[in-house]
Amino acid sequence: MVSVAIMGHGVVGSGVAEILTTHKNKLFASLGEELYIKYILDLREFPDSPLADRFTKNFDDIINDIDVRVVIEVMGGLNPAYDYVKRCLLSGKSVVTSNKELVAAHGAELLSIAKDNNANFLFEASVGGGIPIIRPINQCLVANNVSEIAGILNGTTNFILTKMINEGMEFDVALKLAQDLGYAERNPEADVEGHDACRKICILASLAFGKHIYPDAVHTEGITKITLDDVKYAEIWGGVIKLIGKVKRLENNKCDILVAPMFVPNKSQLANIDDVFNGIMVRGDCTGDVVFYGKGAGKLPTASAVVADIVDCAKHLKNRKYLFWTDSDNSSVIDYKDSVTAMYIRAIADDTKAAYTKAEELFKDIHILSKDDAKQGEIAFICEPLAYGEIEKNIDTLNNSGIKVESAIRVGDL
Amino acid sequence: MVSVAIMGHGVVGSGVAEILTTHKNKLFASLGEELYIKYILDLREFPDSPLADRFTKNFDDIINDIDVRVVIEVMGGLNPAYDYVKRCLLSGKSVVTSNKELVAAHGAELLSIAKDNNANFLFEASVGGGIPIIRPINQCLVANNVSEIAGILNGTTNFILTKMINEGMEFDVALKLAQDLGYAERNPEADVEGHDACRKICILASLAFGKHIYPDAVHTEGITKITLDDVKYAEIWGGVIKLIGKVKRLENNKCDILVAPMFVPNKSQLANIDDVFNGIMVRGDCTGDVVFYGKGAGKLPTASAVVADIVDCAKHLKNRKYLFWTDSDNSSVIDYKDSVTAMYIRAIADDTKAAYTKAEELFKDIHILSKDDAKQGEIAFICEPLAYGEIEKNIDTLNNSGIKVESAIRVGDL
Numbered sequence: 001m002v003s004v005a006i007m008g009h010g011v012v013g014s015g016v017a018e019i020l021t022t023h024k025n026k027l028f029a030s031l032g033e034e035l036y037i038k039y040i041l042d043l044r045e046f047p048d049s050p051l052a053d054r055f056t057k058n059f060d061d062i063i064n065d066i067d068v069r070v071v072i073e074v075m076g077g078l079n080p081a082y083d084y085v086k087r088c089l090l091s092g093k094s095v096v097t098s099n100k101e102l103v104a105a106h107g108a109e110l111l112s113i114a115k116d117n118n119a120n121f122l123f124e125a126s127v128g129g130g131i132p133i134i135r136p137i138n139q140c141l142v143a144n145n146v147s148e149i150a151g152i153l154n155g156t157t158n159f160i161l162t163k164m165i166n167e168g169m170e171f172d173v174a175l176k177l178a179q180d181l182g183y184a185e186r187n188p189e190a191d192v193e194g195h196d197a198c199r200k201i202c203i204l205a206s207l208a209f210g211k212h213i214y215p216d217a218v219h220t221e222g223i224t225k226i227t228l229d230d231v232k233y234a235e236i237w238g239g240v241i242k243l244i245g246k247v248k249r250l251e252n253n254k255c256d257i258l259v260a261p262m263f264v265p266n267k268s269q270l271a272n273i274d275d276v277f278n279g280i281m282v283r284g285d286c287t288g289d290v291v292f293y294g295k296g297a298g299k300l301p302t303a304s305a306v307v308a309d310i311v312d313c314a315k316h317l318k319n320r321k322y323l324f325w326t327d328s329d330n331s332s333v334i335d336y337k338d339s340v341t342a343m344y345i346r347a348i349a350d351d352t353k354a355a356y357t358k359a360e361e362l363f364k365d366i367h368i369l370s371k372d373d374a375k376q377g378e379i380a381f382i383c384e385p386l387a388y389g390e391i392e393k394n395i396d397t398l399n400n401s402g403i404k405v406e407s408a409i410r411v412g413d414l
Numbered sequence: 415m416v417s418v419a420i421m422g423h424g425v426v427g428s429g430v431a432e433i434l435t436t437h438k439n440k441l442f443a444s445l446g447e448e449l450y451i452k453y454i455l456d457l458r459e460f461p462d463s464p465l466a467d468r469f470t471k472n473f474d475d476i477i478n479d480i481d482v483r484v485v486i487e488v489m490g491g492l493n494p495a496y497d498y499v500k501r502c503l504l505s506g507k508s509v510v511t512s513n514k515e516l517v518a519a520h521g522a523e524l525l526s527i528a529k530d531n532n533a534n535f536l537f538e539a540s541v542g543g544g545i546p547i548i549r550p551i552n553q554c555l556v557a558n559n560v561s562e563i564a565g566i567l568n569g570t571t572n573f574i575l576t577k578m579i580n581e582g583m584e585f586d587v588a589l590k591l592a593q594d595l596g597y598a599e600r601n602p603e604a605d606v607e608g609h610d611a612c613r614k615i616c617i618l619a620s621l622a623f624g625k626h627i628y629p630d631a632v633h634t635e636g637i638t639k640i641t642l643d644d645v646k647y648a649e650i651w652g653g654v655i656k657l658i659g660k661v662k663r664l665e666n667n668k669c670d671i672l673v674a675p676m677f678v679p680n681k682s683q684l685a686n687i688d689d690v691f692n693g694i695m696v697r698g699d700c701t702g703d704v705v706f707y708g709k710g711a712g713k714l715p716t717a718s719a720v721v722a723d724i725v726d727c728a729k730h731l732k733n734r735k736y737l738f739w740t741d742s743d744n745s746s747v748i749d750y751k752d753s754v755t756a757m758y759i760r761a762i763a764d765d766t767k768a769a770y771t772k773a774e775e776l777f778k779d780i781h782i783l784s785k786d787d788a789k790q791g792e793i794a795f796i797c798e799p800l801a802y803g804e805i806e807k808n809i810d811t812l813n814n815s816g817i818k819v820e821s822a823i824r825v826g827d828l
Contacts, residue, residue: 023558026557030556131704132555139549140719142440142444142725143440143721269686286715287708288544288712289707290544291705293706294703304700322444
């Protein structure tokens with residue numbers, strides 16, 4: 001019997017308790033012994049829970065119980081999760097978490113503490129919910145140098161964009177619907193401004209490249225400024241707009257990483273990933289492109305990834321030395337202004353012909369996009385790949401020439 | 415240092431040797447020690463190989479060397495692979511293989527021998543080439559009851575079908591092209607008749623359901639009878655024709671498994687998997703649908719999956735008790751005639767109106783498909799889900815009524 005403690009009884013935590021109960025026999029068959037929930041830490045009362053006798057409000061019950069070998073952190077947020085997880089690892093207990101904020105902020109330190117204390121720190125559920133991604137990158141693709149990872153990492157924004165694309169819904173209306181359906185928080189900032197996707201691409205980048213990349217080093221744009229006009233121009237171009245988290249290893253071994261909405265061509269495997277689903281493309285030098293698709297969030301998908309990690313910890317109570325990356329000062333990340341990208345630009349001008357001439361002068365090669373119901377004076381085009389800093393300068397020049405740029409969205413090389 | 419032996423120096427074997435050489439540092443970093451190729455078994459001479467001094471023609475060199483802890487079987491075929499693998503496992507050496515024929519024919523026995531001798535028998539590369547699939551199903555989805563697996567498991571047939579769909583190429587022409595490009599063998603039977611896909615779905619089914627399912631229990635149809643008319647009718651219906659390997663757990667815990675071409679709706683994640691790519695959908699009760707996509711064959715993709723297994727074996731020289739299924743007598747597999755499916759049927763009749771009336775009488779609900787350039791007397795329709803045996807009887811009745819059925823293809827519920 002392996003005793004575990006679950007910290008947090010919210011959506012994911014209650015899902016973990018549910019799966020450990022409903023899938024008891026299957027898990028026993030795989031593990032060869034029972035997984036026993038000894039404690040559930042939550043400040044709230046759950047008198048009607050079948051596990052009511054396991055609840056505690058006191059973290060000390062868990063940290064002081066040498067029986068508890070695996071602790072599951074599903075509280076979310078940094079405090080007190082960070083402190084609790086650290087203390088568990090320091091005392092040699094393995095920790096499983098779904099907390100992307102925690103891993104993105106303190107992953108290197110916690111992995112190092114886990115190693116030093118012969119314990120495991122696993123977080124399959126922190127990226128892609130129920131989609132297997134951490135273990136496949138780490139184990140199955142171990143014989144590859146990963147050159148690039150790009151993914152739709154946030155289900156809420158993908159739901160909103162899907163509604164805009166397929167049903168012509170305005171952003172605000174789609175956001176409201178996502179909130180009504182429980183896909184988006186009342187304060188949707190972490191999703192729609194890209195912060196959630198940023199934490200996830202940081203975790204994947206750290207894993208693939210072996211050095212911690214912190215969220216504050218990653219240029220992050222959300223989807224709040226995207227209009228139905230942009231969606232339509234993407235369609236005319238032959239694609240869709242998706243919020244993409246992307247990291248690419250450059251020839252100098254530096255790392256080009258960002259989160260931003262992008263034009264994705266219809267032929268890309270990422271173009272067809274709709275609604276709350278996530279999809280992650282990993283490019284290895286031996287495998288080529290591998291794509292993982294599934295539900296990136298939700299109670300049972302996320303909880304099932306947590307439980308897979310619990311089984312792994314229970315099978316290997318000592319540190320497996322599989323999952324590890326070192327700390328870093330973010331110096332491997334290039335300035336986002338140096339990142340080279342093609343760009344879609346939409347603007348309003350008094351004289352569209354003169355505006356296109358000006359755009360051609362600035363950007364050299366441009367590909368004009370024509371829309372039947374374009375607004376008076378509207379121009380739209382794709383420019384050839386250029387450093388983002390140069391594109392910004394050119395946009396300033398356009399604005400200063402009376403050509404008001406309303407939208408600028410990267411064209412993903414996906 | 416962990417010494418390994420590679421049996422076979424063909425496409426995959428030379429790829430394994432290449433990756434172990436070119437990715438030495440990365441593998442060392444992951445494993446913490448060196449992987450040393452002590453022997454390469456091949457009857458041919460490779461005097462110009464940088465590893466020329468490691469070649470042997472004698473299996474005894476490998477089996478008698480206690481230094482060799484991991485043996486890689488990439489010879490293909492059943493003989494002598496089966497005998498060699500068995501003897502390696504009996505002597506406590508772990509074995510990694512990419513040989514789907516071997517795993518599909520003897521997996522249960524070899525897993526059992528591995529367990530009894532405290533060794534590992536791993537075969538990530540046997541399904542999906544470079545796509546992580548065995549380990550994700552086995553480890554990441556351990557907290558799920560898998561209810562269904564469906565996949566495009568053979569790259570050669572997917573290439574041929576893609577050419578038929580996208581370029582209107584006839585089957586024979588597309589097959590010839592596949593042969594010219596090296597995607598298809600001169601004797602293409604194993605691919606185009608579905609045998610290769612059959613072995614792979616057997617491996618996945620055995621893994622997911624814990625009992626060995628042997629290829630001879632699986633109804634298997636190939637793609638040789640598919641015409642461009644069928645491709646066109648699939649498009650009119652709203653989908654594409656794909657060769658699908660599929661296994662579904664029924665309510666009585668029996669198993670509905672087959673390999674056959676199917677109509678796949680455009681909205682399915684499997685519809686957009688083109689060319690030589692593979693895609694595998696796994697439906698879990700907690701995760702929902704998860705899809706894995708990538709190159710299902712090829713030297714380096716397959717070899718990289720083999721090397722990931724070698725690293726796993728080298729990290730865990732004793733049996734990990736992860737990967738296991740028991741032997742079975744195939745009694746859990748239902749007769750393919752009892753398998754319920756919707757069906758597309760195309761026929762030629764003297765009187766199309768009377769033919770549709772007859773079809774409606776036999777199949778109750780039918781959905782007629784109309785094609786502008788239909789041949790004289792051609793009818794085409796989709797029938798509602800029905801046991802396959804009943805469909806066959808109805809097709810006989812149509813034929814006996816002078817309505818000549820030219821094509822019948824399952825409609826995949828994907």
